[in-house]
Amino acid sequence: xxxxxxxxxxxxxxxxxxxxxxIDKVLDAVKFIVGLNPRPGSAYGQSEATVIIPDIFIHKIxxxxxxxxxxxxxxxxxxxxYYRTLISQNGRGSAETKAYVQEKLRAAKWxxxxxxxxxxxxxxxxxxxxxxxxxxxDSGTCYLKPLILRDVAEDIGMxxxxxxxxxxxxxxxxxxxxFELKYFFSAxxxxxxxTGVASKSIxxxxxxxxxxxxxxxxxxxxxxxxxxxxxxxxxxxRTVTKYRETMGILSASGRKKLF
Numbered sequence: 586x587x588x589x590x591x592x593x594x595x596x597x598x599x600x601x602x603x604x605x606x607x608i609d610k611v612l613d614a615v616k617f618i619v620g621l622n623p624r625p626g627s628a629y630g631q632s633e634a635t636v637i638i639p640d641i642f643i644h645k646i647x648x649x650x651x652x653x654x655x656x657x658x659x660x661x662x663x664x665x666x667y668y669r670t671l672i673s674q675n676g677r678g679s680a681e682t683k684a685y686v687q688e689k690l691r692a693a694k695w696x697x698x699x700x701x702x703x704x705x706x707x708x709x710x711x712x713x714x715x716x717x718x719x720x721x722x723d724s725g726t727c728y729l730k731p732l733i734l735r736d737v738a739e740d741i742g743m744x745x746x747x748x749x750x751x752x753x754x755x756x757x758x759x760x761x762x763x764f765e766l767k768y769f770f771s772a773x774x775x776x777x778x779x780t781g782v783a784s785k786s787i788x789x790x791x792x793x794x795x796x797x798x799x800x801x802x803x804x805x806x807x808x809x810x811x812x813x814x815x816x817x818x819x820x821x822x823r824t825v826t827k828y829r830e831t832m833g834i835l836s837a838s839g840r841k842k843l844f
């Protein structure tokens with residue numbers, strides 16, 4: 586780990602001076618190191634791909650969207666007619682047996698109704714998300730708006746904790762890919778016109794800026810913040826730094842092309 590700090594800062598002259606070798610040899614070593622696999626054991630490991638089956642399908646038909654729930658993963662439950670008949674007939678079975686069967690029938694009906702209610706709640710929550718995030722469904726991630734659980738809860742007349750439960754580990758298939766319902770809830774910052782823009786939307790814009798920048802002269806966080814401000818997004822340099830680090834994007838010096 587000698588001279589690692591100099592390598593991180595691309596201070597190759599200091600490395601050459603410390604080792605008393607030509608800088609060309611240092612650059613050759615850097616080129617070799619950059620080409621190495623940081624996880625050499627990964628080629629021998631077995632990793633299974635995670636398959637996500639959507640709970641909701643959102644399709645655009647004409648100028649509007651249709652929400653369909655995936656019922657394939659739900660059990661097909663019904664109350665047996667035999668037990669219904671058993672408690673309705675006089676003289677068959679003891680009072681104790683009938684009371685026991687009635688209790689189990691009530692529990693079965695409650696379970697079926699709970700599953701149906703949960704599906705109705707997921708449907709209502711999805712419709713509300715669709716209403717608030719219409720621009721996302723029309724145009725993509727860059728148009729995601731700030732949204733909190735309370736907004737949807739108030740919109741559909743349910744408790745915030747209920748919305749939180751039904752959006753956890755529930756995935757929607759959209760025209761732009763598969764997203765967890767939690768994805769659509771995000772904090773944000775204000776635009777010059779007073780409207781909000783979601784943090785995920787800003788991250789997408791930031792990533793796009795870094796992808797098309799000049800690799801020989803990568804933009805500093807301050808310059809990225811200035812560009813975002815020109816597009817009407819009021820954002821501080823430290824916020825750009827936070828979002829960049831969250832996405833695992835290197836700083837300007839780290840993104841600079843080596844050769």
